[in-house]
Amino acid sequence: MTEDLADLYQELILDHSKSPRNFRAIPQCQRVAQGDNPICGDNYTVYVVLDGGVIRDMAFQGSGCAISKASASLMTEALKGKSIASAEALFGRVREMITQGHGDGSLEKLSALAGVHQFPARVKCAILPWHAAMAAMHGKEECVTTESEE
């Protein structure tokens, strides 16, 4: 395999795409949002349970490519226990890493997503679940998509 490919599909990414963590529905969850990539058909539902501004539980369901699924799985692990504000701040840093490639050490496991920046066509895949999570946290019911709607 080429170096770029090995960067993109790191062990951790392959592992999380094959056995995603927190891959379940949370019934009666108040904070739910959908993320859609109409171009490739990636489609996720993200569930967030808030408790006084803190994410007590987070889970997701749906289907898509290895990158989007691993990103969703890693995200649920990283965001559980975080306040809304620090979840947003973390999303900002993750987005920067995915689009520009340089992660700082503090991103821990999430830095496995750094290789995505060499694949411009795949950036949207990695970011999609995060957009859905942000929409869910803010109680936005509509479906977020990678493409803008009318």
Add this chain to the structure above:
Amino acid sequence: MVENWNEIRHDFPALHQLVHGHPLVYLDNAATTQKPNIVLETLLHYYRHDNANVHRGIHELSNRATTAYEAARVRAVRFIHARESSEIIFTRGTTEGINLVAASWGMSHVKKGDEILLTEMEHHSNLVPWQLLAERTGAKLVFLPVTGGDEGLLDVDRLDSLLFRRVKLFAMVHISNSLGTVNPVSWLCERARKAGVVTLVDAAQSAGHLPLDVQQIGCDFLVFSGHKLCGPTGIGVLYGRQELLNEMPPYQGGGDMILSVDYAASRYKSAPHRFEAGTPDISGAIGLHAAFDYLDEVGRDRIWEHDQLLAACAHHGLKDKKGIRVFGPHAGRAGVVSFMVEGVHSHDVVTVADQKGVALRGGHHCTQPLFHKLGVESTARASFYFYNTEEDVDRLIEVIDEVQRFFS
């Protein structure tokens, strides 16, 4: 003949490059094809020597541009065996051709309660314009079903029961861009004609791949794009039967389509100029002319044979592998092979293939409703043209092996 096909590759400069360190294997021809030197040179020559607006000036360059633009129209007549050049309208492509018919013919002929018949395997561009028309008129869309599971064949036995109702128009794809199915358009159009139904054939995937004869097909409208048959982007053809075109209202208004203009109202030219408002894609039409000449020199009958040979090779190579699900007809398919690698999303397949220099497409290929019906979200697709070789098919199979190893 094989050495001939290899020689033809020299006509296409874009084929000779390394992609991520590997020789390019371009298998995304259903999306768009590469361009031969003769088309590139024709475009350059036009802009260098003859560039002017058409139908407006009486100066030398304008005369040359007009002559070349209209010569392309005459050439298009021959390319699809139309009767005369007034039946050829230059458009931006397949999509615009369908929108033109839906807006002009549709708005003047389709009423509330009428039906528009489509097939379940249409590209979004032969579905959404009809949805818009249905919304505007109160007409209803009905669909000729796809059957045969993953083979994806039209359920032609259902045709008559659908046609003899309130159907006004039947729009159908000739070759499916996501399955490679070749539909029996002559037969479908004949049945429609008997029912008094107007027909439109989406020839986006067929016009550059097999000899096309609109009179033999017996359709009322036929559309295709230049960029899928070695021509430039931004130019396409709408063929319409003259009797229909001449009673259709204009599509867009503007310069070039009028006879006389008053502040209150205007009189319009007849077809085809009635439907070509504003400055057209002059260089596009001239480049398309060069592409028509080039393709017919190669021979579309030979291209069709070669397409089918490569598709059969790829189909056999893939279907015998464990963990691969291949879509489309087992026999008689066009040069399109859609498949899924078990446990691997199509975009991951495409990314890995791309790193090996093999250009595939992944996704729903603009046939989302069909994929819902087949119960799949997306497939990887290899689509061939005459400059592809059996070695290209071998590279495809190798790279799919690698995908399976990588994600196992």
